[in-house]
Amino acid sequence: MSRDMERGIGQRVAEERKLAGWTQPRLAQEANVSVSLVRAVEQGRAPASPAFVSSVAKAFKTSPAEILGQPYPRTTRDETEVSSGIALIRSELAAYDIPPAGLRPRSIAEIAADVERMRTLRRASSLRQMSQDLPVLMTEVRALVHSEQGGNLQRAYRLLCEMYLCARGLAHKLGYTDLMTVAIERLGWAAAFTGSRLWVTSAQYFRASILTSTGDWNTALVYLERCRTELESELASDDIEHLVSWGGLHLQSGLAAARAGDRDTADAHLAEARETAARVGDPNYHEPVFYFGPTNVGIWSVGLAVEMLDGTEGINRARNLPVPASTPKSRAGHLYIDLARGFLLHGDRAKTLDALNTARKTAPIQTRYHPMVHETVRVLARQEARSTESLRGFAAWCGVGQ
Known part of the structure; x- marks a missing residue:
């Protein structure tokens, strides 16, 4: 295990603060957080929330990734394989509008079948397979865009959007935030040529997520x-693309409001999303850009409560939340990661570890690389008078030094 992996968020915050020559009260003032929270996070007694991380990073004039220590060092063959495609994806995103020299793409139907397989891998958080297969497919879809015309050209751009969404998901889950930002920019560029409201909204949704993550x-x-506002005139209809777009944007607004500490606004956006989800139902159409419906809104409701540091409310919201087998593993895994954070805030350490283990079973690689999992494990270990064998095993599995 590298020295950087042994350092948690609290240690990095303390180091940055001392390098800046600031006291804890000065950091609290600059980041607009309480002094007690700064102390608790630095001492490992309280978990650093994403809102805390982005506020502190902004105060230090650095990125949240620096505070989180991402991307995590690759110290095993496993970790190297998961990140194996990053360099090629970076090059592919730079070449986005240039025809690949000498590459004649297969038929659009053949490529679409592989893109569907990649979409399935994305929803299942199968990061290793995505990393290995995505770069080559991205290049072929780019070639397709430069070889098609008419209606097929729009379809080709939709396939390219899925490639950029996969690249964004892989970069996000592995902590390559600079690459994630470029993938979102490319998504916005390609979405304009798709003729699809959902793809345009997807680009807007993820653009807003960058603003939210940076505070x-x-x-x-x-x-x-x-x-x-662009969607309001269409809401009276039952057009699914407009409804899903409307609901997805409200969820992202709820997250921004929650991290800003505005509970009333966050709850209002959640209520709007829930009402829209009731009209839509859980996804049963072929190509949803967003996984949006009552189940996903329920998962978001747990996460929003935890973002506002109300672990008890998050637990209550999860209590009667059904998670159908058809729910993408990435979303179900996120639910249990948030639920673990909620149990930690609530003070139930045993259930915190139970939720982490469920997340591990559901979406193992996503869980292993999630910074809030690392933070939860560190604080959980700090709170235990004597860490259990199961906790030590989980910490070792996700590369966290206690």
């Missing part, structure tokens, strides 16, 4: 409000 919550809320 620019008010800008994210203003931008999302502007995006929803």
Whole structure:
């Protein structure tokens, strides 16, 4: 295990603070958080939430990835394989509008079948397979865009959007935030040529997520409000693309509001998304860009409560939440990661570890690389007078030094 993996968020915050020559009260003032929270996070007594991380990073004029220590060092063959495609994906994103020299793509039907397989891998958080297969397929879809015309050209751009969404998901889960940002920019570029409301909204949704993750919550809320204005005239219809777009944008607004500490606004956006999800139902159409429906809104409701540091409310929201077998593993895994955070805030350490283990079984690689999992494990270990064998085993599995 590398030295950087042994350091948690609290240690990095303390180091950055000392390098800046700041006291804990000065950091609290600059980041607009409480002094007690700064102390608790630095001492490992309280978990650092994403809102805390982005606020502190903004105060230090650095990125959340620096505070989180991402991307994590590759110290095993397994980790090297999971990240094996990153360099090629980076090159592919740079070449986005250039025809690949000498490459004649297969038929659009053959390529679409492989893109569907990649979409399935993305929803299942099969990161290793994605990393190995995505770069070559991205290049072929780029060639397809430069060889098709008419209606097939729009279809080719939709396939390219899926490639960028897969690249974004892989980069996000492995902690390559710079690459994630480029993938979202490319998604916005390609979406404009698809003729699809959902793909345009997808680009807007993920653009707002960058603003939210960097602590620019008010800008994210203003931008999302502007995006929803484009949809309002179509809401009376039952057009599924407009409804899913509307609901997805409200969920992203709820996250921005939750991280800004505005519970009333977060709950209002959640209520709007829930009402829209009731009209849509859980996805049963072939190509949803967003996995949006009552189940996903329920998963989000747990996460939003935890983002507002109300673990008890998150637990209550999860209590009667059905998770059908058809739920993508990435979403179900996220639910249990958030639920573990909720149990930790609630003070139930045994159930915290239970939820982490469920997340591990559901979406193992996603769980292993999730920074909030690492943070939860560190704080859980700190709170235990004597760490259990199961906790030590979980910590070793996800590369966390206690």
